[in-house]
Amino acid sequence: MSRRELALDRTDDALVAAVGRWRHVFAGASVVTALFLLLPIVVILPIPFSEGEFLSWPPKGFSFRWYDRILTDPVWTGAFWMSVRIALFAAALATLAGASAALAMRRLPAGRASWLRTLFVAPVVLPYVVYALGLYNVFDALRVIGATWPIVVGQSVLAFPIVFVAVSAALASVGGGLTRAASSLGARWPVIVWRVELPMVRPNIAAAFIFAFAFCFDEVVVALFLAGPAAPTFPLQIFTSARESASPDIAAASGLVITVALVSFALSGALLRHASRKNKGLHA
Amino acid sequence: MSVSVTVDDLAARLGGTEILHGVTFGVEPGEFVTLLGPSGSGKTTTLNVIAGFLPQTRGHIALGGERMDGVPAHSRNIGFVFQNYALFPHMTAGDNVDFPLRTRGVGKPERERRVAEALDLVGVGGMEKRRTSSLSGGQQQRVALARALVLQPRLLLLDKPLAALDKGLRESMQHELKRIQREVGITTIAVTHDQTEALTMSTRVAIMQDGRLEQIDVPEALYRRAATLFVARFLGEANLLPVDDAGMVAGLGLRVEGGPGTAVIRPEDLGVVECGSEGAGELVARVEEIDYQGVRYRLVCRSERGERMVVSVPPDPRGRPLDVAATVRIVVTQPEAVHVIAAESAPSAREAAVAQA
Numbered sequence: 220m221s222r223r224e225l226a227l228d229r230t231d232d233a234l235v236a237a238v239g240r241w242r243h244v245f246a247g248a249s250v251v252t253a254l255f256l257l258l259p260i261v262v263i264l265p266i267p268f269s270e271g272e273f274l275s276w277p278p279k280g281f282s283f284r285w286y287d288r289i290l291t292d293p294v295w296t297g298a299f300w301m302s303v304r305i306a307l308f309a310a311a312l313a314t315l316a317g318a319s320a321a322l323a324m325r326r327l328p329a330g331r332a333s334w335l336r337t338l339f340v341a342p343v344v345l346p347y348v349v350y351a352l353g354l355y356n357v358f359d360a361l362r363v364i365g366a367t368w369p370i371v372v373g374q375s376v377l378a379f380p381i382v383f384v385a386v387s388a389a390l391a392s393v394g395g396g397l398t399r400a401a402s403s404l405g406a407r408w409p410v411i412v413w414r415v416e417l418p419m420v421r422p423n424i425a426a427a428f429i430f431a432f433a434f435c436f437d438e439v440v441v442a443l444f445l446a447g448p449a450a451p452t453f454p455l456q457i458f459t460s461a462r463e464s465a466s467p468d469i470a471a472a473s474g475l476v477i478t479v480a481l482v483s484f485a486l487s488g489a490l491l492r493h494a495s496r497k498n499k500g501l502h503a
Numbered sequence: 504m505s506v507s508v509t510v511d512d513l514a515a516r517l518g519g520t521e522i523l524h525g526v527t528f529g530v531e532p533g534e535f536v537t538l539l540g541p542s543g544s545g546k547t548t549t550l551n552v553i554a555g556f557l558p559q560t561r562g563h564i565a566l567g568g569e570r571m572d573g574v575p576a577h578s579r580n581i582g583f584v585f586q587n588y589a590l591f592p593h594m595t596a597g598d599n600v601d602f603p604l605r606t607r608g609v610g611k612p613e614r615e616r617r618v619a620e621a622l623d624l625v626g627v628g629g630m631e632k633r634r635t636s637s638l639s640g641g642q643q644q645r646v647a648l649a650r651a652l653v654l655q656p657r658l659l660l661l662d663k664p665l666a667a668l669d670k671g672l673r674e675s676m677q678h679e680l681k682r683i684q685r686e687v688g689i690t691t692i693a694v695t696h697d698q699t700e701a702l703t704m705s706t707r708v709a710i711m712q713d714g715r716l717e718q719i720d721v722p723e724a725l726y727r728r729a730a731t732l733f734v735a736r737f738l739g740e741a742n743l744l745p746v747d748d749a750g751m752v753a754g755l756g757l758r759v760e761g762g763p764g765t766a767v768i769r770p771e772d773l774g775v776v777e778c779g780s781e782g783a784g785e786l787v788a789r790v791e792e793i794d795y796q797g798v799r800y801r802l803v804c805r806s807e808r809g810e811r812m813v814v815s816v817p818p819d820p821r822g823r824p825l826d827v828a829a830t831v832r833i834v835v836t837q838p839e840a841v842h843v844i845a846a847e848s849a850p851s852a853r854e855a856a857v858a859q860a
Contacts, residue, residue, distance in 0.1 A: 329518075398591035399556050402576040405654065406605035414602070418593045 260477060267471030274465045285471040295456060295472065302453035305370050305442075306435035312375035313435075314428040317382025318420075321390055322412055325398070336387075340380045347377070351444040358445060365447030373441040378431035385430065389423035390416060422494030426487035433483035437476050505532045505656045505690040506567030508553070514561035515552050522548045524714045525562065530707075532567075535684050535691045536719070537701040541737075546694045549711070550660050553692065555579050566657055568755035577615045582651030582689075586663040588643045590635045594645045596622070597631030621649035625683060641672050648680075652687060659684070661693035665700060677703050698738060710734050726769075728842050735767045735844065742768040742815050746843055754786045754808060757835055761843035770815035772837035775802065775825070784808070785832040787813055793827055804833060 238245065262276065270280030289295040303383045320339055324332050342350070351373065358369040393416060401411045417424075442452045451459060508530040512797060515523040530536045540545035551557040553564055555576035564571045590599050595826075600621050604614045622628050622666070625645040627638075635643060644664065651659060664680065665673045681704050683860045684691050695701050701708045702722040709719035717737075718730040727737035735743065745753045746762035759766060776785075788804035802814045802825065812833055834842060 396585055396587060396589040397591060399554075399576070400583065400585060401602070402556075403554055403579075403581060403583040404606060404650065405577050405580070406575050407607045408600070410606055415591060419591075489674075 227386050239372045253420060263470050263473050264477070267467050267474050269467050274468065275465055278467075285467045286474070289468050289471045289475065292468075295453075295468070298451050298453045299475070300454035301367075301450055302436055305367060305452060306432050306438075308368075308434040309374035309378060310428050310431035312371065313431045314377035314382050314424060316375070317427065317431075318386045318424050318462050319381050320379075321386035322416060324387065325390060325395075325416075326408065342377050343380045345377075347440040350377075351441045353393060354441065355444040365449070367450070370442055370445045370452070371446055373439050374435040375431075377438065377441065378434050381434060382424075382427040385425055385427040386420060389420040392427050393419050402503065422490045426490045426494075429483045429487040430491075436479055436483050505688055506544070507532050508551070508658060508690060508692065509565040509568075510549070510562070511565070511818070512562035512563065513549065513552060513559050515548055515557055515559050515811070517548065517557070517629045521560070522714050523552070523559075523589050526711070526714070526716045527562075528644065528709055528716055528719050530690055530692060532690055533706045534687050534707065535681070535693070535859050536707050536709060536710060537695055537705035538709050538711055539695060539698065539701040540717075542696060543713075544711040545709050545714040547662055548714075549696050550662055550692065553658075554581055554583050554660055557650075567813045580654065580656050580658075582654070582656035582659045584644075584647050584651050584659070584661045586666055588647040588667075590643055590647055590650075592635055593637070595631065596627070596633045596635055596638065596642075599635060599646055600631075600650045600653050603650065617653055619858045622646070624652070624686070626650045626679065641676060642669065645679075646751070648683065652689070658848065659687075659691040660693065663694055663696070665695070665697070672695075680704060681850060710737060711736075721747040727840065729767055729844065732765060732844060735765075737841075738769050742770065742812050744768065744810070752841070754806060754810070755833075755835060756785065757838060759838075759841055761845055764846040765844045766823075767842045768835065769840065770801065770813045771799075771810070772835060773814040774816055774836040775804075775814055775831040776834060776835050777829075777831060784833050786810075786812070788831060788833050790825060790827055790829045793825060804831065804832070811834050 245497045247299075265278050266274060266276065267285040268281050268283070269275065269278030270282045271278070273414065302305070324336065327335065354369065355364070358364050363369055397415055397419075398411055401415045402408075406414070437454050438452075439454045442455050444456075446452055446455055453472065454476065457469055457476070460466070460469050460472070510526055510528050513523055513526045514521060526545070526549055528536075538549060540546050548557065552559050553571075555571065555574060566579070566581075580803055590596075591602065594602070596617050600618045601614055604617060605836040609617070614799070617626065618631060622630060622645075623685050625648045627645045627649070630638070630646070630842055635646065638646065644667075648664075661680070665676050668676060677700055684704075693701075693704065705722070706722055707719055708725055710717045710725065712733050718725060718734045720730075720809075725734060726738050727767055729738070729741075732743065735741045744755065744766045745765050746759060747753070748763050750758050750760065750762040752766045752768075775790075786806050788806040790804050792801075792803035795805075795817075799815050799817055802816065804812045804814060806812060814833060819825075
């Protein structure tokens with residue numbers, strides 16, 4: 220492994236040498252792109268610390284009143300916990316289905332697997348509005364609009380590809396060698412899944428769950444169609460408030476959503492780093 | 504517990520292409536047979552079909568007379584050592600060896616005893632608690648071997664077992680593998696592309712090419728009595744000269760049995776004399792290259808008719824070295840060692856294997 224890593228380093232050096240002075244241009248372009256992507260988020264962060272009554276830039280003064288308000292107002296806290304609950308269940312459902320699908324895919328002939336794989340990542344390119352409208356029609360016919368579980372089901376389908384792709388990639392790095400080794404040692408597939416494959420990709424599954432949670436937490440389209448007016452999700456509450464007023468509590472709520480996303484990102488990153496350290500250098 | 508292995512007319516496909524075209528051979532109980540051949544010759548595929556990782560499309564495999572058709576890999580009771588060892592990285596060395604025992608539901612005290620025994624056998628006793636990533640390549644190899652042997656399988660398969668080790672370690676492991684194999688007495692089939700490794704470790708070597716078995720025999724016989732031109736060229740160096748209907752070897756004035764066909768003359772069965780001394784069975788040639796190889800000189804000569812001849816000679820005791828560009832006569836010093844591959848027969852692998860059995 221160390222030899223392979225060395226070879227990789229050398230390739231990088233060669234690449235840097237070949238790019239030459241252009242690398243400064245590339246670096247500049249990367250910084251501009253990153254700013255373009257992050258600036259809208261960075262701009263919104265200081266607004267809720269304003270003392271003023273309205274959304275404005277630059278913020279005036281400094282106070283915690285808006286954060287205080289969304290953390291105590293039952294409308295906001297209710298929406299927050301509603302979103303947490305829905306996202307937890309939806310992410311759990313997506314993780315169960317996504318990880319199972321990724322594990323099953325290893326046991327199918329290559330042709331059939333590639334068909335199914337296309338089908339399984341399809342929700343990513345699905346027009347969310349059309350999908351949500353379809354769900355609405357179905358659940359409306361079942362007279363369950365306003366209940367929480369239809370949102371859970373709808374969001375878990377959208378989060379499914381996230382888990383499926385992440386776990387598939389992790390399993391690909393496990394390689395077929397370990398599976399063959401286990402079966403030559405007398406293990407049937409349930410034992411191989413339980414004692415070889417799952418333990419090796421457990422951190423990746425946990426990271427995928429967190430990603431799925433973050434995705435579901437700020438999902439709007441499905442929630443918009445399926446949530447009852449009495450119990451909106453957190454992003455829906457932001458949406459509704461933004462239409463009705465220009466109060467900085469919207470910005471405070473956005474800050475909270477960003478915090479959830481950042482914490483999820485950091486957590487899953489730490490998990491994956493830990494995993495790659497643990498499994499380093501043995502399986503090819 | 505070691506058994507005989509019968510491989511009969513085995514064919515297999517990989518991704519739609521036929522890789523094996525009917526391979527037939529037999530292995531006696533306790534024997535160590537190595538499949539040797541260039542890459543892409545189908546040797547690893549043969550091993551994978553025997554292990555049950557790949558289905559055959561024709562023919563069959565039998566262990567101790569019991570047909571393996573449709574028996575899944577996990578029920579074959581065959582130990583397999585992979586080229587990259589395939590140790591489970593999330594388990595310690597001991598847990599790796601314990602894995603097959605736990606899978607079989609063996610009780611804990613017995614498991615601990617058998618893991619310790621297996622690690623002792625392969626020379627890494629007491630390393631139960633070590634993480635696999637903290638082991639050297641050689642130690643990983645030994646743990647993989649212990650894991651493959653701990654269930655006392657009927658057959659041991661080794662896929663290029665030493666390819667990932669550096670040279671010094673490889674040589675000592677060759678002898679280790681042979682020792683362990685003999686101690687356990689297990690029937691073993693290995694795959695390698697390293698000739699020395701094959702000749703050192705095995706009781707018999709099977710030479711494969713293009714998904715066919717060319718010849719299977721003891722190492723000396725493969726070298727001395729190659730069944731096909733491929734085998735003659737593949738193992739060591741060979742001078743191949745045509746033999747005419749009268750049994751005369753071209754240019755050498757030597758009469759042999761078994762012609763017409765091709766004479767296989769090994770470099771060490773030839774010698775050179777300086778020009779002037781006339782005699783039968785001689786070929787005039789010019790020395791083009793001289794390699795000093797420690798105990799012998801290897802001469803590459805070009806005959807007057809343009810044939811490239813390789814001669815291996817001991818150093819002249821008088822210490823007078825030959826010169827490049829010298830003109831010499833090549834003589835056959837061991838006429839009885841000249842082997843002829845007959846032209847018309849060129850036996851197929853199938854026939855050769857049947858003749859063997």
